[in-house]
Amino acid sequence: MGTFDHDAFFSIEYLMDLNTRGKTLGNLFTVAEQFKPSGRITDIREFGNGNINNTFLVTMDTKGENHFILQRINTQVFRQPELVMLNMRMATEHIRKRLQTTSLSSGRRWEVPSVLLTKGGRDHWLDSDGSFWRAISFIDNSRSFDTIKDIEHAREVGYALGMFHHLLSDLPPDRLADTLKGFHITPLYLQHYDEVLAKYSAVKSPEVNYCLQFVCERSAWAHVLENARAQGRLRIRTIHGDPKVNNIMMDIDTGQAISIVDLDTVKPGLVHYDIGDCLRSGCNPMGEETEQWEIVHFDIDLCRTILQGYLSMAIGFLTENDFEYLYDSIRLIAFELGLRFFTDYLEGNVYFKVTSPEHNLARALVQFKLTESIESQAKTISNIIQGIR
Numbered sequence: 001m002g003t004f005d006h007d008a009f010f011s012i013e014y015l016m017d018l019n020t021r022g023k024t025l026g027n028l029f030t031v032a033e034q035f036k037p038s039g040r041i042t043d044i045r046e047f048g049n050g051n052i053n054n055t056f057l058v059t060m061d062t063k064g065e066n067h068f069i070l071q072r073i074n075t076q077v078f079r080q081p082e083l084v085m086l087n088m089r090m091a092t093e094h095i096r097k098r099l100q101t102t103s104l105s106s107g108r109r110w111e112v113p114s115v116l117l118t119k120g121g122r123d124h125w126l127d128s129d130g131s132f133w134r135a136i137s138f139i140d141n142s143r144s145f146d147t148i149k150d151i152e153h154a155r156e157v158g159y160a161l162g163m164f165h166h167l168l169s170d171l172p173p174d175r176l177a178d179t180l181k182g183f184h185i186t187p188l189y190l191q192h193y194d195e196v197l198a199k200y201s202a203v204k205s206p207e208v209n210y211c212l213q214f215v216c217e218r219s220a221w222a223h224v225l226e227n228a229r230a231q232g233r234l235r236i237r238t239i240h241g242d243p244k245v246n247n248i249m250m251d252i253d254t255g256q257a258i259s260i261v262d263l264d265t266v267k268p269g270l271v272h273y274d275i276g277d278c279l280r281s282g283c284n285p286m287g288e289e290t291e292q293w294e295i296v297h298f299d300i301d302l303c304r305t306i307l308q309g310y311l312s313m314a315i316g317f318l319t320e321n322d323f324e325y326l327y328d329s330i331r332l333i334a335f336e337l338g339l340r341f342f343t344d345y346l347e348g349n350v351y352f353k354v355t356s357p358e359h360n361l362a363r364a365l366v367q368f369k370l371t372e373s374i375e376s377q378a379k380t381i382s383n384i385i386q387g388i389r
């Protein structure tokens with residue numbers, strides 16, 4: 001067991017969460033040790049800014065690969081976490097095989113996170129109170145950023161998503177389970193929103209009224225991608241589900257994208273969900289957690305460059321119809337995330353982790369301002385798409 005200053009490493013929210021579940025912090029060492037660490041564990045600390053799962057970086061005293069990622073899956077969100085692990089293993093094994101016959105441009109590397117098995121050979125470990133734990137390798141010599149730092153980073157983020165889609169483009173989506181029903185199906189989020197709103201009785205602030213109006217004005221259009229799918233214009237493929245900027249790992253020395261992590265939502269879907277999600281995240285220089293929501297904007301130069309990076313890998317499998325819906329997907333996923341945050345605020349913050357009761361409202365305002373900025377640049381974005389297809 002390692003020695004470390006527990007209190008320095010854990011947020012108040014997580015300490016309270018652990019306390020209510022009757023755990024001690026030392027339990028984390030016990031959990032991490034189930035995954036056959038290659039050395040003595042010296043440190044475990046909270047890692048990243050995930051909104052759903054609890055994520056930790058485990059450090060060992062070994063030379064070389066001395067870290068791994070330990071996660072407690074939020075089983076309120078992922079109701080069948082065993083299927084999440086099966087999907088993850090299926091996708092990573094497929095990518096590994098495909099990489100053997102894929103030539104990367106010179107000097108590039110592409111890494112695939114590995115699922116670490118327990119001493120009993122399983123891909124997860126259930127602790128005594130039923131928490132679902134899993135461990136994933138850490139991509140060596142890499143880091144990620146919450147926002148894009150320069151134009152080269154933008155190109156690399158686009159390249160990474162294109163590379164990921166390319167490597168999975170021959171994995172039939174029906175081999176994967178639907179681990180999160182309704183994920184990115186905007187009409188279903190709208191339906192849930194209507195149900196939540198019908199029960200909402202608190203006094204409505206100007207911000208809440210702005211959001212209500214915002215959703216109301218776009219609810220008919222928000223069916224656009226699902227309608228296109230129902231009409232057979234867009235087809236289901238294997239997607240990442242959450243390709244935001246901080247899930248794209250950059251090589252510390254070269255600055256090149258070398259991996260996409262957070263594979264919980266790899267499942268069947270439209271590549272448009274991924275493209276929209278990557279752009280709503282990458283083209284918002286203020287980041288999705290900013291409190292200055294009034295001045296949030298969608299950066300058109302970053303958009304052009306991310307799309308160029310994406311298409312450098314994706315041009316081979318995108319169809320004419322796919323291009324037709326790219327603008328809508330950028331607008332829709334920003335709107336949809338705003339709607340998801342706003343609904344969670346109205347419902348009492350039952351889905352996304354929050355640090356204050358108003359946190360999800362603030363996040364919703366950021367996404368709605370971003371959507372407005374996308375809408376005000378519709379012509380320019382469409383011209384960019386025309387120019388690169």
Ligand code: GN1
Nearest residue numbers: 049050051052053242262265288337
């Ligand atoms: C959630 O937990 P995290 O940060 O990886 C959410 C995504 C959102 C994202 C916004 C399963 O992802 O859909 O885009 O927050 N994941 C799930 O930051 O709902």
Ligand code: MG
Nearest residue numbers: 242262264265
């Ligand atoms: Mg995620």
